[in-house]
Amino acid sequence: MKNALDLFQRITHDLLNDEKVNPVAKHIPSSELFDTIDLSLKKDPLSEAEFEKVVKELVFAAPRTATKGFFNQLFGGRNDKAILGELLAVMLNNSMYTYKAAGGMIGVEKVILRTICNMIGWDENSDGTLAPGGSMTNFMSMLMARDHASAKVIQEGMQQRMLVYTSKVSHYSIPKNATFCGIGRKNVRYIPTDSEGRVVAAQLAQMVEQDIANGGLPVMVNLTAGTTVLGSFDPIRPVSDICKKHNLWLHVDGAYCGSVIFSKKYTHLIDGIELVDSFSVNAHKMLGTPLSCSIIVVKDKKQLYNSFSNDASYLYQTDHDGFNLGKTSLQCGRRNDALKFWTLWKSVGTSGLEKIVDHQFALADTAREYVRNNKDYTLYSYDDTIAICFNYKGIPARAICTLLYEQSELLVGYGSFNEDEFIRLITINAQNDHQDILNFFKTLEQFVADNAALFEGADLYKST
Ligand SMILES: *Cc1c(COP(=O)(O)O)cnc(C)c1O
Numbered sequence: 001m002k003n004a005l006d007l008f009q010r011i012t013h014d015l016l017n018d019e020k021v022n023p024v025a026k027h028i029p030s031s032e033l034f035d036t037i038d039l040s041l042k043k044d045p046l047s048e049a050e051f052e053k054v055v056k057e058l059v060f061a062a063p064r065t066a067t068k069g070f071f072n073q074l075f076g077g078r079n080d081k082a083i084l085g086e087l088l089a090v091m092l093n094n095s096m097y098t099y100k101a102a103g104g105m106i107g108v109e110k111v112i113l114r115t116i117c118n119m120i121g122w123d124e125n126s127d128g129t130l131a132p133g134g135s136m137t138n139f140m141s142m143l144m145a146r147d148h149a150s151a152k153v154i155q156e157g158m159q160q161r162m163l164v165y166t167s168k169v170s171h172y173s174i175p176k177n178a179t180f181c182g183i184g185r186k187n188v189r190y191i192p193t194d195s196e197g198r199v200v201a202a203q204l205a206q207m208v209e210q211d212i213a214n215g216g217l218p219v220m221v222n223l224t225a226g227t228t229v230l231g232s233f234d235p236i237r238p239v240s241d242i243c244k245k246h247n248l249w250l251h252v253d254g255a256y257c258g259s260v261i262f263s264k265k266y267t268h269l270i271d272g273i274e275l276v277d278s279f280s281v282n283a284h285k286m287l288g289t290p291l292s293c294s295i296i297v298v299k300d301k302k303q304l305y306n307s308f309s310n311d312a313s314y315l316y317q318t319d320h321d322g323f324n325l326g327k328t329s330l331q332c333g334r335r336n337d338a339l340k341f342w343t344l345w346k347s348v349g350t351s352g353l354e355k356i357v358d359h360q361f362a363l364a365d366t367a368r369e370y371v372r373n374n375k376d377y378t379l380y381s382y383d384d385t386i387a388i389c390f391n392y393k394g395i396p397a398r399a400i401c402t403l404l405y406e407q408s409e410l411l412v413g414y415g416s417f418n419e420d421e422f423i424r425l426i427t428i429n430a431q432n433d434h435q436d437i438l439n440f441f442k443t444l445e446q447f448v449a450d451n452a453a454l455f456e457g458a459d460l461y462k463s464t
Helices: 002-021 030-036 048-061 080-092 104-120 134-149 173-180 201-213 237-246 258-262 301-308 338-372 397-406 434-450 452-456
Strands: 127-131 162-167 188-191 217-224 249-254 278-282 294-298 377-379 387-392 411-417 420-426
Touching: 002 048, 080 338, 104 127, 104 258, 104 294, 104 338, 127 134, 127 301, 134 162, 134 173, 134 217, 134 249, 134 278, 134 294, 134 301, 162 173, 162 201, 173 188, 188 201, 201 217, 201 237, 217 237, 237 249, 249 258, 258 278, 258 338, 294 301, 338 377, 338 387, 338 434, 387 411, 387 434, 397 411, 397 420, 397 434, 397 452, 434 452
Parallel strands: 162 188, 162 217, 217 249, 249 278
Antiparallel strands: 127 294, 278 294, 377 387, 387 420, 411 420
């Protein structure tokens, strides 16, 4: 083990040094990957030296998500305290299903869930769990909504047509999860959005009433705190009224920006969160823990037990159910995703988490201001989001993003809303400062200036 840790130290030490000079790893086209690095698996072992060489090569070629060149998608940066927790979780290799197998780590998870529930204002009937990703916490919410709507479905399967409502710009896991739940993609209803990409509650009310009149069973509304493209926040209060009236489960998907709950300045963006049935947050997005750290909290923990607990006498042999977290989990064996968030939170305090969140909004303000004040740019996104959507000199967004990637300059993605396609800069790496954001634009502008010839063929990249 000691040799492996020494090797880890050597490789990561060299990587950190290299990242300072080369924030973007040299792009390897996928068609050349297997010819560039020897990934093949063979019968005979490698010598220690050969092994070190190929592992290092692979690590150095990997996309660098913690540097000032990565603005691609909803995560980034490297928080040292969180990394420490993650490394310790790997060393300890506890499985989070029982107190017997995870001991104090169960307390770590419980204290995180309890503190978040308290921040929402929920009482001791609330609880939650961690699952491998925001798609999976959304899945859990839909399963609870389904089981809440029909007592029969757990034993006897689907009895009637159920309907789920979500905005047309919500995450793609919603329709996907509808298939997993037996609800079906065709029974996902898309709520129209306003000009800023937020659901229109009045339209939802009409849709629900019409579906009931047609004999359907509406079971759930999914709202988004930070939509994937524009970063918008759906209004919770008016939707909660509709859900109460028709006994619908209300979930808020805060995978991207639910962490505003840690900020006094921005928590108003999820005003009414105490009214919902479940709420999910990814600490691996705004809070910068390593992937993945996905939390779901539920107002009434009976719903968690109802949908997820199974008796298993070979497993649950000791201690109170409240410390055997397998009883509220989607999984059996479960990695310890809580520790990295706890080491971060414990070290910086709740006020430190607040600073992380506020800093990202401040970086976004800097970026928006730059785009607004520069006539070569067109802005497509709105205030109070950490997504800055823009086009530069009318060049198709996918041409700029693809070429920046292929030339190993910057990693940034594009998105679309209504008819527009645009570059989407995400200011989610809290290790960046304002100058890093301005440098992003400088790099982009210089790249376009230096590669005018490349952009003459930009039509090739237009959406089809
Ligand atoms: C990222 C994201 C998800 C999915 O989370 P994963 O952890 O990637 O599975 C769900 N909803 C929204 C709004 C997201 O931004």
